[in-house]
């Protein structure tokens with residue numbers, strides 16, 4: 001039984017967490033998840049989810 005990492009953002013198991021995240025995306029994720037830090041990483045689904053959010057809601 002292999003241990004899969006759990007995404008800290010959506011709580012789902014994922015094959016791999018991404019740690020190289022664009023600055024604008026980092027800001028958007030933090031807006032929605034104040035306690036999240038980029039060292040925690042994010043799954044691909046969350047990257048795409050927040051990528052869409054950051055496109056629709058530009059950071060001021």
Ligand SMILES: [Zn+2]
Pocket residue numbers: 007008009010011012042043044045046
């Ligand atoms: Zn996720």
